[in-house]
Amino acid sequence: MYYIYKQIITFFSILALFGCKSKKERSEINNTLKKPNIVLINVDDLGWKDLGFMGSSYYETPNLDKLAQEGMVFTNAYAGAANCAPSRACLISGLNTPRHGVYTVSPSDRGHKKTRKLIPIKNTKHLHDSIYTLPQMLKSGGYITSNFGKWHVGNNPAKQGIDYNVGGSGKGNPGKNGYFSPYNIDFIEDGPEGEYLTDRLTNEAVSFIEKHKDTTFFVYMPFYSVHTPIMGKDSLVEKFKTKKGHEGQNNAEYAAMVASMDENVGKLLNTLKTKGLEENTLVIFTSDNGGIRAISHQDPLRAGKGSYYEGGIRVPLIIKWPNHTKPNTTSLQVVSNLDFYPTLQTIAAPVKKAKVLDGVDLNSLINTNQNITERDLFFHFPVYLQAYKKGKDSSRDPLFRTRPGSVIISGDWKLHQYFEDGAVELYNLKTDLGEAENIAASHPDKVNELLNKLEQWRSDTNAPIPTEINPDYDLKFEQKQSIIKK
Template sequence: MGIRNIITPTCLLCYCLILLVTPILSAGVNPQKPNIILINVDDLGWKDLGFMGSAYYETPNIDRLAGQGMVFYQAYAAAANCAPSRACMMSGRNTPSHGVYTVDNSERGNSKTRKIIPTPNRDFLPDSLYTLAAMLKDNGYTNGTFGKWHINEDPLQHGFHVNVGGSHRGNPGSGGYFSPYKIDFIENGPDGEYLTDRLTEEAIHFVRANKEKPFFLYLPFYSVHTPIMGKPELIETFAGKQGTKGQDRPDYAAMVASVDQNVGKLMAVVDELNLADNTLVIFTSDNGGIRDISYQTPLRAGKGSYYEGGIRVPLVMRWPGNIQAGSKTDFPVTNLDFFPTLKSIISAEVPAAEQLEGIDLNPVFRKQPMAERAIYWHFPIYLQAYNPKEDGGRDPLFRTRPGSVIRKGKWKLHHYFEDGDYELYNLEEDPGEKHNLAQSQVEIRNQMIDLLESWRLEVNAPVPGQANPLYDKAFEMNLIKQKLNEK
């Protein structure tokens, strides 16, 4: 009887504990809502990091982060330049859904060289769209952004509690990487203080202040956007280092090194506060690098182009216990996938009207088989060239002309609206998009065209076709010859 009296309450206690623990275990390895750190570097190229293959740039801290998480070798921005990429990432919606296609005017370049009237551009993300930050705020997160925002006047209007340095501005201005600063929502530091350092200090203060509750830290550095301005001591370090063609600028290398140093500082604080195991870290870039500054060989072109060099970006995700350290994937992903992935992780709801256009990447984290899916880009506007001899674009006048792009599996199709032309590439064999197979792989081309046209109808994507009365073919041809013959 004594034994029965002892066992019975013990069993009841065990049973109660099982009931309490079972929901926690079924939720996954990490039952708490994780802190989220999203580091978005501006204009950092796909190959501008040590772990991505650069022998010139030095990024030991980011390389270490890559070794602790998963590297996505075929990651993309949803657009090839700053504002639309950020609008896509924050809204989870592709460009036709919000109308942000570029920065400022869609009628870029000389009016006599534009064959059609481009679609008007929207400067800011519509207030009606539910953002990633708003979702996290509604689910108990404290949100802070430190750096470049670029998709409306103030990120506090889109779900953030704290904002340092973020507004409509797309770059820090001439000389603006050193205090006194020329951006909004920031107090000047000591003369000569470096902006990348300052933004990281503010971010670290935010982490320390919110360590006891779930937080979302968005750290969109202004670096490595122009003007190219590195810290003098770092420029000197790289001045004597041998580079390779297209990756040999000490001032740019100094900017990359500063980003790396500051990522290291932030990660050290996360470790110090014992937050690493419950923190998902995402490191990426908003679009491809500027080819005139840094080559992304073997990828073609750079920022502003829808060839691979303009949209392929570095991407690392670290989440101990949920993402295997040292893992890698070639599954194609885009920054449109961040929103649905985080939504799934925290079991959030979004308004029924919000149709997120990315996918949940949690199965990728677990190395589960994923169905092949199509990825789309839509750019019904013009974007003029940076450097005609270096850009690697379709012609020397524009980084891209109005068109759409689709990738599915190894195949990538470009459709240009001015002349109805198509380019088809096999990215497995030709990542540099040098060999157009549109005429030799007709069946694949037509399948891709059907998918692209169906998607445009589904999302109501505008396809401009009205002739531009100012277009002058002779002027255009002469200007192209002039650009090609310039030294």
């Protein structure tokens, strides 16, 4: 009874306080009472080191560098998978790949059939309708939901919890010459000829925020940039042609795309500020997977998009939540895009919650910088993904970025297991971030420990393992194809 009485007194005290304050002060009080708006920016194929605040001296990202100073930067952040469809499926579902079956961009039998020893597991193209998505959960928490850009986990975001959509469908890239209007993607009207897609998507998001500033909203901003085709604005391309590159970062077209993306992130953040929404908006900035090695190097990380070496799965991450995250802080904690769903679910307090989630709630970390309980990360890829550019991917072999296998990261240790030949690779990321020296032979106990963990996890998640031999496999053909001509 006392508790109810206390709540009534608090309620009327707040009403009285509102009556005594200015309009600006009342707005600030209201922001402390309502749930925060959420802006989730998910850039396509942006590498871990393709930003100024992550150490690049070639790419120019002043707006994101400023955001990094205002929020918390995570240097050990991972995507749920090494390429776009499975990573986005993990983010939107909160489930690891064996639970939703999206392992790659279909089909799963990529590469020449004579070079694949196994019949890969059949891929699931999109999230099944039965999966309770992140936007659906947020709607249950009172949020108006929106998507501006690449959806890729279903043909129509409206059927998966999105109230307002521009440009999102099952398509994974903007198509040939697709960064300039007239466009090739769905759910968007053509703009003036030559309009840049990244600009257009941001303008649509800004209009949405202005219209819904008095509500509680979720803006999902999955830019098609910086995915291929590599197309930047001419003026920016010319600018970067005159700038000296560094350590495999020297592509002027790509740099122009990064610069446009950064400019538009700045425009989005400035809208939040000018509309008085900044203080009560949680902003997450990340990438869906690593960058393409042949376009931009992520040294010291090995390989890139499509590989389960660090260059393919480690991604940039900033979280800014005023009065919650401490500005200009860096976290060394291992986190994953699987963690976004449980974190936002705690904040949204929905009527209906997800029954199963594979990530962890990061609220204690982003609110008080308190370390979360250490856990292992698992990756499962029972399919094939061919080389992006033979001999340039820094992969295990020149024909594939990834062959079927699983990976576990446990503390400083990382183990790769391959299904074709049963081989394992063991690295200590603390001393060998570039995964250059396989130390499996000298650490048999650690190998067995991690293999046992992997096997238990695969059993718990019903992860399928390909075992059927491919009758078309030809060793001599494979060996001939593997030769790299100088």
